[in-house]
Structure formats: structure tokens, C-alpha cells
Amino acid sequence: MTTSITNAERREGMRGFLSRRGVGGGRKRDSIDDMAERSIVSASERRRPGTRFGMSLTHVFLFVSLTIAGLGPILWLAKSAVTPTQDTLQQPFALWPNGIDWANLSTAWNDIHIDQYFWNTIIIAAGAWFSQLFIATTAGYALSVLRPKYAPVLNALVLATLFIPGIVLLVPLYLTIVSPPLLGRDASMLNNYLAVWLPMAANAFNILLVKRFFDNLPREVFEAAKTDGAGPFRLFWSIVLPMSKPILGVVSVFAIIAAWKDYLWPKLVLPDPAVQPLSVRLPDVQSQTELDVFLAALAIATLIPIAMFLVFQSVFLRSAGLGGAVKG
Amino acid sequence: MTATLPERPAAAAAPPPAAPPAKRKIRRTPLTWYRGGGLANLLFVLPMVFVFFFFSWSPIVQSVIMSLQKTNLLVSEWVGLDNYLTVLTDPQLGRAVINTVYFAVLALLFGFPLPLFVAVLMSEVRRGKGLYSALAYLPVVIPPVVAVLLWKFFYSADPSGVFNTVLGWFGIPAQPWISSAVQAMPSLVLEATWAAAGGSIIIYLAALLSVPPELYDAAEVDGAGIWRKVWHVTLPQLRGILFIMLILQVIATAQVFLEPFLFTGGGPAGATKTILLYIYDKAFRNSLGGDYGEATAVSVLLAIVLAILSWLYFKLTNRWSTS
Numbered sequence: 103m104t105t106s107i108t109n110a111e112r113r114e115g116m117r118g119f120l121s122r123r124g125v126g127g128g129r130k131r132d133s134i135d136d137m138a139e140r141s142i143v144s145a146s147e148r149r150r151p152g153t154r155f156g157m158s159l160t161h162v163f164l165f166v167s168l169t170i171a172g173l174g175p176i177l178w179l180a181k182s183a184v185t186p187t188q189d190t191l192q193q194p195f196a197l198w199p200n201g202i203d204w205a206n207l208s209t210a211w212n213d214i215h216i217d218q219y220f221w222n223t224i225i226i227a228a229g230a231w232f233s234q235l236f237i238a239t240t241a242g243y244a245l246s247v248l249r250p251k252y253a254p255v256l257n258a259l260v261l262a263t264l265f266i267p268g269i270v271l272l273v274p275l276y277l278t279i280v281s282p283p284l285l286g287r288d289a290s291m292l293n294n295y296l297a298v299w300l301p302m303a304a305n306a307f308n309i310l311l312v313k314r315f316f317d318n319l320p321r322e323v324f325e326a327a328k329t330d331g332a333g334p335f336r337l338f339w340s341i342v343l344p345m346s347k348p349i350l351g352v353v354s355v356f357a358i359i360a361a362w363k364d365y366l367w368p369k370l371v372l373p374d375p376a377v378q379p380l381s382v383r384l385p386d387v388q389s390q391t392e393l394d395v396f397l398a399a400l401a402i403a404t405l406i407p408i409a410m411f412l413v414f415q416s417v418f419l420r421s422a423g424l425g426g427a428v429k430g
Numbered sequence: 431m432t433a434t435l436p437e438r439p440a441a442a443a444a445p446p447p448a449a450p451p452a453k454r455k456i457r458r459t460p461l462t463w464y465r466g467g468g469l470a471n472l473l474f475v476l477p478m479v480f481v482f483f484f485f486s487w488s489p490i491v492q493s494v495i496m497s498l499q500k501t502n503l504l505v506s507e508w509v510g511l512d513n514y515l516t517v518l519t520d521p522q523l524g525r526a527v528i529n530t531v532y533f534a535v536l537a538l539l540f541g542f543p544l545p546l547f548v549a550v551l552m553s554e555v556r557r558g559k560g561l562y563s564a565l566a567y568l569p570v571v572i573p574p575v576v577a578v579l580l581w582k583f584f585y586s587a588d589p590s591g592v593f594n595t596v597l598g599w600f601g602i603p604a605q606p607w608i609s610s611a612v613q614a615m616p617s618l619v620l621e622a623t624w625a626a627a628g629g630s631i632i633i634y635l636a637a638l639l640s641v642p643p644e645l646y647d648a649a650e651v652d653g654a655g656i657w658r659k660v661w662h663v664t665l666p667q668l669r670g671i672l673f674i675m676l677i678l679q680v681i682a683t684a685q686v687f688l689e690p691f692l693f694t695g696g697g698p699a700g701a702t703k704t705i706l707l708y709i710y711d712k713a714f715r716n717s718l719g720g721d722y723g724e725a726t727a728v729s730v731l732l733a734i735v736l737a738i739l740s741w742l743y744f745k746l747t748n749r750w751s752t753s
Contacts, residue, residue: 142554142646142660142663142664143554143656144647144650157554160551164548164551168566169565171565171624172564172567172568172569172628173565175577175580175581175584176568176572178592191588191590194590195592233481236477240475240477240478241477244471244478248471250467250472250475256475260478263482263486263490265737265740265741265744266490266733267736267737269706269732269733269736270732271489271493272709273493273722273729274489274490274492276713276714277492278484278485278488282484300481300484301481303485304486333470338474362573363574363575365575365688381575382575384576384579385579385692397580400579403576404576407571408568408572411564411567419564422628
């Protein structure tokens with residue numbers, strides 16, 4: 103349940119709301135890549151031959167170890183996904199001593215129904231994305247822009263949930279899904295994707311993040327729009343949302359990745375294998391699957407998150423790095 | 431505190447548009463409520479209230495109630511503090527707490543200094559920093575279940591297992607890894623550290639930028655070498671973020687579930703059964719309906735400890751961000 107993304111999310115949320123500043127500002131984005139000229143090792147030290155040698159050595163050491171630790175397992179998985187079982191077992195590091203077995207991928211995709219679980223995962227991620235974004239933006243808008251009289255009470259109630267770790271909810275939330283209040287057991291949401299989407303939407307960090315961002319939007323624009331006759335819905339859809347793309351991007355990445363990673367909760371509320379996502383299904387199919395096909399399935403499950411990371415790299419790193427700017 | 435703090439900036443920026451003038455007496459009718467935007471406010475607030483009520487607020491209250499009851503899905507009866515007494519005197523829970531603390535301590539020893547060390551080295555790289563960050567962050571991107579299943583294969587006790595092959599290159603004999611009670615927990619921590627280090631590295635990299643470069647210049651003038659600058663300037667300047675990361679890591683490791691559940695299922699011989707696994711076993715292992723009362727009692731106790739840590743974290747970040 104506690105994945106590193108939710109941790110990043112937590113840090114991000116806390117930072118945003120504690121330091122009372124907007125997130126998504128351009129300053130931090132630049133500062134991660136654009137290194138300050140002066141750092142621990144000064145320019146004069148860098149000119150010394152001994153230091154220079156040491157720096158180059160450090161450089162090589164850093165590059166090699168980061169490549170082995172970061173890229174190594176992924177490359178190994180990619181290789182083994184198309185290697186016959188016996189080769190992987192006997193010589194795990196040999197590059198295809200007996201040829202490449204592309205059929206693993208299609209076997210995994212078709213015969214152990216990775217296609218179906220893959221599709222389930224996408225549906226879960228898409229629904230979680232929509233529900234989280236919907237709740238976070240409407241709630242953020244209400245609490246930050248509309249500000250009805252009861253807003254402080256709601257705000258406090260949402261904030262309070264930040265201090266309650268998700269684990270305390272596990273059992274009562276499960277029973278809520280099995281037997282929804284007022285509706286009873288006939289309305290059980292087991293095996294219904296709503297059971298995953300809706301609890302994920304009750305995410306206080308998202309609301310805080312979005313509210314904080316909305317708080318820092320210029321009020322003059324809202325006033326001007328109102329003078330021009332824009333109602334609350336028009337203001338929300340045509341003014342506030344288009345101005346908030348950076349934070350919507352951050353929340354989207356968090357939501358999709360969290361849904362893709364989640365294990366325990368979908369395992370509990372989606373007991374029927376036909377509706378389970380990859381993360382829940384993979385450990386269960388392991389015992390009945392041949393190793394090479396299983397590794398191919400693992401590789402397929404890793405594909406989308408890696409692709410998302412490569413495409414949205416800056417959003418990922420910025421979201422993760424923002425968490426550290428508590429003092430900034 | 432929690433209620434008033436986040437309100438300030440917005441309040442300073444603009445008065446709430448829908449607020450009626452303070453003194454003038456307005457007769458409150460449904461029509462004035464509607465004209466004042468009351469309906470629109472309600473429509474925007476309702477979705478949030480709906481999901482939070484059913485999936486957050488009500489389960490929180492329920493968990494306290496359930497911990498005082500003997501519950502199955504049909505009937506509940508009040509048993510006072512019986513559930514708490516039962517679990518607190520259960521030696522299995524004691525074992526789970528010890529295992530969890532052991533995991534947390536190992537995670538601090540392995541996982542806490544490493545990202546900091548890497549980040550300090552990376553901060554000195556002049557070119558290709560983006561590539562380094564991406565490499566360091568890649569393990570975080572791999573879905574945790576895939577990572578655990580992959581590492582489970584790496585940890586094969588067979589001499590031709592992946593890690594044992596690597597050890598063989600250096601002449602080290604094959605290790606049993608997760609199949610031995612002694613090595614199981616350190617093995618889980620090793621994987622967890624690998625999986626989480628990238629996020630911490632990125633955070634430390636950002637924090638390192640906030641160290642004023644004048645301090646390094648001043649230290650150099652005073653004759654400090656590179657490592658003394660790291661020790662006497664960088665680390666003291668980072669102490670705030672270090673403490674925050676420490677608390678966050680403790681909160682996260684206290685709830686560790688995925689690694690022990692998928693790697694070892696709590697074994698061998700209960701050596702990796704953590705608190706969350708204990709709760710899971712109580713509540714969900716038996717498919718006919720678990721002991722929900724005792725499971726929630728443990729959850730509530732754990733939640734109280736973690737809430738205190740969260741509160742501490744909140745106080746500290748608050749102090750550092752305002753100073």
C-alpha cells in the first residue's frame with residue numbers, strides 16, 4: 103500500500119500546504135537540471151590534477167553503478183523475456199546461447215491472458231485518473247475559489263485524514279465495499295471497479311495540492327471573468343482549469359502510477375480473476391506458468407510505466423524533487 | 431492549527447466572493463441562497479463530501495467502533511477493550527512488532543545513508559545530470575509487484591541463481607537469501623532500498639541546491655578540503671530535510687507489506703511476519719470472514735503511533751518552512 107510514489111505524493115502534498123507557496127512554479131524545474139556554478143568542489147580545486155583524477159574516477163564509478171542498479175534489472179528482464187527457460191536457469195547472464203525465443207511474448211499475451219489483465223489494469227488506471235482528477239479539481243475549486251461559509255470545516259476534515267495512515271482504513275473500508283451502508287449486501291461492490299476508483303478519489307493530498315495551486319492563481323482574472331458574466335461553472339471550466347495544467351499533470355501522473363502499482367486493495371475487492379489487474383494477477387499465475395513465459399509477462403507489465411516515465415520524465419522528476427524543497 | 435493555516439494566503443488575496451456584507455441584515459430565503467451561488471457551491475462540494483464520507487471519514491470512525499466489538503458481517507456485539515487485551519497479550523503480535531522494527535532499523539542502516547551519498551556525488555556532476563537522475567529513478571518506476579517477483583527470482587538459492595552467479599565471479603559461495611530465516615529480512619530490505627532510493631536521491635539533489643555556495647567558499651578560505659566541506663557544511667545544512675526523510679521512512683517502513691507478503695509470505699518460520707501481515711492474516715486469511723475486531727484493534731494502535739509521527743513531521747516541516 104505504501105509505495106514510493108505515495109510517499110512522494112505525501113511529501114509533495116505536505117510541502118505544498120506547509121510552505122504556503124504555489125507548486126508547479128518554474129524555478130524548481132530549472133534548478134534541478136541547471137546546476138549552480140559553484141558547488142562543493144570549487145573551480146580552483148577542480149583544476150588540481152589530483153582532484154581532477156579523483157573526480158573522473160567518481161564520475162565513472164557513479165555512472166557504472168547507477169547503470170547496473172537502475173538499468174541492469176530492466177535490461178536483464180528484457181533479455182530473459184525472450185530466452186528459453188533452461189538458458190535463463192543455467193546461465194542467467196549469457197546472451198541467448200541457444201537463440202531467441204520470441205514466442206514467449208505471444209504465449210504470455212494470449213495463453214495466460216496477460217492481454218485481459220493488461221486491459222483491466224488500463225481500465226483501473228483510467229478510472230482512477232478520472233475520479234481523482236474530478237474530485238481534486240471540484241473540491242479544490244470549491245475550497246479555494248468559491249469558498250462557501252462551511253469551507254473551513256470541510257478543509258479541516260480533509261486535512262485531518264492526512265494524519266490517519268491508510269492502514270487503519272483497511273478493514274472497515276473493505277466491509278464498506280462488501281456491504282455498502284444504507285444499501286446492504288445486495289449492493290456489494292466486490293468485483294466492481296468503482297470499489298477501486300472511489301476510495302482512491304478520497305485523496306486529501308490531491309485536494310491540498312490542487313487547492314494550493316488554485317490559491318495562487320491571480321484573483322483579478324476571476325473578477326474580470328465574473329464581470330463579463332461568467333458563472334461558477336464557466337469560470338471553473340474555461341478559466342481555472344486551463345490555467346492549472348502543470349498541477350493537473352502532476353496529479354495525473356501520481357494517480358495513474360499509483361493505480362498501476364496498487365496491490366493489496368485491488369486484491370481484496372476484486373477477488374474474481376477476470377477483473378483483476380496485472381499487479382494482482384502476476385503473483386497468482388506464477389506457480390502455473392513456465393519461467394520464460396512468466397518473465398515475458400513481467401516485462402510486458404513493466405512496459406507502460408517505463409514508457410510513461412520516458413515521455414513524462416520531467417514531470418516525474420519534478421514531482422519527486424519538489425518534495426525536498428521544504429526549506430526553500 | 432490545521433484548519434486555519436492553509437486559509438491565509440487566499441484570504442489575503444481576495445475576500446470570499448459569496449460572503450454577504452457583515453452588518454446589513456439579509457433575510458435568508460432559498461432565493462437569496464440560490465442567487466448567492468449556494469447551489470453551485472453545493473454542487474462542487476458534494477462529490478468530495480460523498481467520497482470522503484463513505485471512503486474516509488466513516489471508515490475511520492468505524493474502525494474505532496469495530497475495535498471495541500466482536501464482529502462478523504451479520505451481527506456485532508460490544509466487548510469493550512477485549513480485542514485490545516487479546517492482541518496485546520498475543521506473542522505473535524510481539525514477534526510481528528519486533529520483525530517490523532528490525533526491518534525499519536535495517537532499512538535505516540542500508541537505505542538512509544546511501545541515497546544521500548549518491549546525491550552528493552551526483553551534485554558534483556557537471557554534464558549529463560538528467561541522465562544520471564533518470565538512471566537513479568528507474569527502479570522507482572518499475573511496478574513494485576514486478577520488482578519483487580523479479581528479485582525473488584534473482585534471490586534463487588541455487589548456485590546458478592542470478593545473485594549467486596554474481597557472487598561466484600568474486601569467489602563468494604552461494605547464499606540462501608530469502609530461504610534462510612537469518613538472511614530473509616536483510617534480503618527484503620535490500621530490495622526495498624533499491625526500489626525506493628531513486629525518490630530520495632532526487633529529493634536530496636533538490637535540497638543540495640539550497641545550500642548557499644558562499645558557505646563552501648568560506649570553508650575553503652578557512653582551509654577545508656572537499657570531504658571536510660561535505661561533513662561540516664553540506665550535512666549540517668541538510669539536517670532539516672534529513673530529519674524529515676527519517677520520519678517519512680519510519681512511517682513507510684512501519685507499514686511494510688508487499689515485500690514480506692510476496693517474497694516470503696512471512697516465513698521462513700515467521701522471520702519476516704510484519705505488523706501489516708499480522709493484520710492481514712487476522713482479517714483476510716480466513717475466507718469465511720476474519721477476526722475484524724482484533725485486526726482493527728491492531729490497526730488503531732499502529733495508527734496512533736504513526737499519527738504521532740505524522741504530527742511531529744508536520745510540526746517540524748512547519749517550523750522549517752516558516753523560518
